[in-house]
Amino acid sequence: MGFRKGGRHNKKKNQAAQPKIDRDTRGPSDKAYTDIPKKNENFENYYKSQNLLSEEEFDTFYSVLQTPLPSTFRITGTRSNALPIRELIEKVYVPSMQNVVVDDVKYEPPRPLEWYPDQLGWQVNAPRAILKRSAEFSKFHKFIVAENESGNLSRQEAVSMVPPLLMDVKPHQWVLDMCAAPGSKTAQIIEAVHANDRLNEMPLGLVVANDADYKRSHMLVHQSKRLQSPCFMATNHDAAHFPNIHVPTGEKGKVNTWQFDRVLCDVPCSGDGTLRKNEKIWKEWTQHSALSLHTTQVQIFLRGAQLLKLGGRIVYSTCSFNPIENEAVVAEVLRLTNGALELKDVSDQLPKLKRKPGIKTWKVMTREGQYINSVDEIEDGRQRFKFPKTVFPPTNPDEFPLERCLRIYPHQQDTGGFFVAVFEKVKPMTNLDRIRQAKNEQMESSEAEAAEAQDEQLVDSLNQAAEEPDQPAEASVPAKRASDVDQEAEKKLKTDDGTSAPQKVKKDVPGIKEAPFELMKTDNPDIDEIREFYGLDPEFPRDQFLLRSEDNAKNRSIYFISKAVKAVLEAHDFERLHTVNTGVRLFVRQGSQMEGGSPFRLTSEGLPMLENVISDRRCVDITVDELKTLLTEAFPKLEEFSEATRTKLQSMDLGCCIFHVDMSKAETQIPDFHMPLSMPVWRGKASLNVLLNKQDKRSLCQRLFGVTPANTPAHLIEKALNNQLRLEAEAAQKSEGSDSDAAAAASTPADQE
Template sequence: MGRRFSKRKNAPPRKERDPNATYTEVKKENAQLEEYYKAQNIMSEEEWPIFWEHLKVTLPTTFRITGTRSHAVEIRDTVKNAFVPHLSNISVDGVVANPPRPLAWYPDELGWHFDVPRTLLKKSPEYAKFHQFLVAETEVGNISRQEAVSMIPPLLLDIQPQHWVMDMCAAPGSKTAQIIEMVHANDQYKAVPAGLILANDSDYRRSHMLIHQTKRLQSPCLMVTNHDASMMPSLKLAPNKAGESVPFEFDRVLADVPCSGDATLRKNPMVWNNWTHGGAMGLHQTQINILQRGVQMLKVGGRIVYSTCSFNPMENEAVVAEMLNRANGTLELVDVSNELPQLKRRPGLSAWKMFTKEGQIVDKLEDVPTDAKGRYYPSMWAPKNAGELHLERCLRVYPHLQDTGGFFVAVFKKTAPFVVPNPNRPITEKPASSSEASSSTAEVEEEVKEEVKEEVKEETKEESEDTTTAGDKHKLDSPAVSEGSEVKKPRMSRAERFGAPGPKEEPFLFLDASNPDVELFSRFYGLDEDFPKDQFLVRSEGEKNKTIYFVSEAVKSILKSEDIHRLKVVNTGVRTFIRQDSNSPAECTFRVHNEGIAMMRQFVSNARVMAVQLKEVITLLQSPYPKISEFPEAIQERLTALPTGCCIFEFDPALEENKDQPNPRWEGQGLTGFVKGKLVFPVWKAQVSFNMLLNKQERRSLAMRLGVDCVDSPHVVEGGAKGTAAKKAAEETAGSADVSEDVSAEDSPMVEADEEGDAAEETA
């Protein structure tokens, strides 16, 4: 779907861009920036020139291979075996580029790096093929374009499949995708992971960008929320199936906070022009607040990672030091020098200079002019005990070390319950040791519980008052306000305090296992008796359930909480079943959605599963409505016997009869191309024809890896006259199928309609 624009009333006409206009290249110099960081002593004088010149070089392209372990390895081997051997020593106009190579420090060679000029991509057939492959796999979510240094924080979280993980500032979602993959890393047969991923962003529009980025990972353990990260609400969770009341706390928290972004100079050249001394000052307190809230919601023994794409110690070490001092011994910096051993990094700073917005160095807050002190905080200066906080355990990643962007990472472990500092509570000058903190754990836990109870109580009270307060309660001319008395500001609404503005979300309504629709598709597809049928939900209060979602037990415990109104949930669940109206009689009008098919296949009876070979897959790819007569005779009888409705086709390359024959389009590969693992996809069976229920991007990706043409487009590798002829033939086939009496839009749902429905649900 195209981008939508809205024109303001009486708005001036849009200025047309001059096609002959030239754009001045950004001058990559900034004397204030250079002076500032030289004063911070972020590196030696000998290393500085190398670092500074590296900032002026355009950032290379990096990407990460996504998905489950087996699927990601298949894509990785495609890159290594199909493309890399053919991309060495290629010269165009005298330019020779290095072939793509894996990032040395990223596990299992799933992170990749290549630096190729655009002219080479356009003029070299080999690089053009590789680029087309990347685009096709990115469209279906098998590859994620992501800056290399952005991949570091999730790796240092040390996530296990059973962990509850919160990504506090998640959009656009690349790091969230990494977290999802880690929670699903050890997926067991017929088991839904016990872990949870809560991805939050304060911007409603960006939260939908996050949904788009993560939905293809098909995780029932994911929730997307829309809140100010520094004010994530407290909840009382519903008891789980074991009767346990799980607290709304997390084993792992990622706080990749908003920052000035001056470490992105190689990617965002405009930073050279826009950087100022005051750029980080307005974010310093926000960053502390976000980190503090993350620590509050972290379980004792859990790990929280704080990160920025900034070099500025005011956003980095100053925030870390303030949080450690506030924690008063309940938080410690983790030494991760042995993790990601091939990642080159520099230690954090224990001393830094504080500049005013005018560029003057000030040694302490008292030296700031009185009229400007409101914009400065004591935490911006290095604390007296900075040397005792082990700030050297922080990671500083500089661009010249491994040809990346810049990044800052700090890893914390929560050693005891954390209580928010109270000005009326005496605070020790020196943070307590871990042993001292542990000795009073029971007392502090009780204090924390009481604090949370009071917080929830106060929030509930405010919500009640928000709905009952008269509109003129705080007006100056109200008789309730006497002359000379202080006029208080009205209380913020719950939406203002906890949720960013945005459209009202539809409720999440769970279906009982005895619901007629649940019983219908459970019986039709033969779902296992042990399958948790009480974890299906819908997002419409209408009588006719159209889209059925499935969520994990952990997600259900949150959605069933009596305090769920505090949490603004934008999206959750995997689409598993879609109601499909049909003119032909069908025993079950629910079809399996491709998002949930990988999970549901484990629980579906073999009665609705049809084992097929390569020929049948190609037939479905190359014709929108292939008739039964177009399939091989050996399978026609079984296809005819299938009742009308949705079924699952399963293709196992290992069982292909002629798998060792050379693939005509992929040199060095067998007949099934780069498809090595088992494939399952939904198919709708009409009276005498079939339709593969995949969208265009998924069809193209599968066709490319198999090395065949596709009905939606010519094969991207071969193309040319042969590809055009194939496309024309496919269109003619589609035209004849459209007028077929037994195949209607309702009988065999077209992919385009499914895509529009997906988009509508995302923007609802």
């Protein structure tokens, strides 16, 4: 079964004009930060007038905003070494930094975030300048960098971690992250879906991470690949027009229009909650940014509510203090959905997280700095027409429990600023909801398509109402359907200044070339060869293998997807979905010829999924000393290993195998480290090659043995290739076949680098 390529760049004007703030990335250097005046009179006066805080507390709030933001990180929750990583930090690094004094100032060691579950969130209090001047902090910084590269840690702003925690994601649920890049929150969601992983089991859940910017959508791929989930899909759409897809139910002719158990609307915003690290906001801040984004935020939120199942939970969040982007959006969506959404009281969740309630009234200011109570007070008719009419406080504030929203201020726990609101869908919002409820989520394809047409018209009417709220939603003229918008986006896009620009092709994204998605047929001979060579468990599915390759590289890489992703790929209207990436790469075909064995090698990212379903005949147990040899040397010779290991290797065909190590007897850098280790290894005629990328290899060496392996220089790889060519020439002269490990070295650059 073949599928179209991932969609082209589809940056819509409403999200191109104001890109989403990279809340999860690191801020400026300390030197740069101190050079920028951290004062903005307009900002100060505007927020004082909102009465968010008492006068005394506002001074504290404003003072903290003028200080650098501490660095924070998470220990990734789905990796099997999460607890050993935490143990290493607690027992090795923290004790070593108890008495660090620089220039007569004592700096506290890293500490866990008191509100983050299981002490997997951490904060580093020392400024970055100290990381260079203190040997203890410098060593810890190198550890963070190495573990972040290998995916064991995720550097992320503390308040950015809050929305995924409040989503309460379960492993069986379908989750949509509507504006996901750069992807740290998506990573948290993936971890939650895999939280209850058990032997040979795969979650029923699905994680769809979307972003309107094509380049930024590939940041999602980079983040997610560190977690290697077969339940993950990255897409590229304007969130306000995210398409409906009709997913087969397994019964002939039956489909469900996909809806999600959990939705995250972390929308594009003005980002003034990030002032502590995005210092340019001090110079650029105006109230106009919030006004220009309000309607877009309402539209995205409405679309997310439509895609939410009855009984599902949707979380709306921004990194802004501005009520125009926060409570005003919440109040308008509650009004438009007419009781379908219930704003939840989550004061009992994350009890150690300090927060303040949402506000019920606020002041609205025009671009010119005039406070107004309604658009009628704007004298300029053109400006009055353009001004968003839904930014004002509700006239009946008691009907909207806005105090249930969360406001997180920097001075409360030394963080950035954030706004979060949690909702449950308690009533049908659309015609589609009603049909799904009446039919118990079982409908014919024709019914689903008819419901979708009415559903899209309703959501477009609501979008229109967001811009013209004085007009009843039923009387609004429906805007373009999502499919029409997608087609127009193929022809043109808008630049950041709103002018038309030619459509950019994907070649402007370095290193990215989309390839078709194609499910492998169950009778594909490559599947039979792989199953036979590796002795795969007969229960391991053979109908969930995926190809992403052009015709001239057929079956080069073989991916694996979950049942949920497979169902989406099999949808008859899958072409509407601009899919950027999905699937976990399990096998890669070697580029060179070899005698015997299998040309398909295992990948390090696919090993966690395969190691328990591969036959023991392709597995080798080695000692800790042998592991050190394997990791620290390039292409170690077979004779460097024990007789038992050599005997096992010589009894198996050439090709890839799995090395297991019992770490309970190891004297490692981690106290009480007993976690077993496994890794893919290429078994050649005379030598071995561990198939780990350089980040994972370096991280493992540093963590276990306190050493850094020397990178394999390019000239050694070239030398290995030349040796291979020489051997092949000699073999041809002698009419004998020959193979060498250089082939593996030269044909697996992705794993060896």
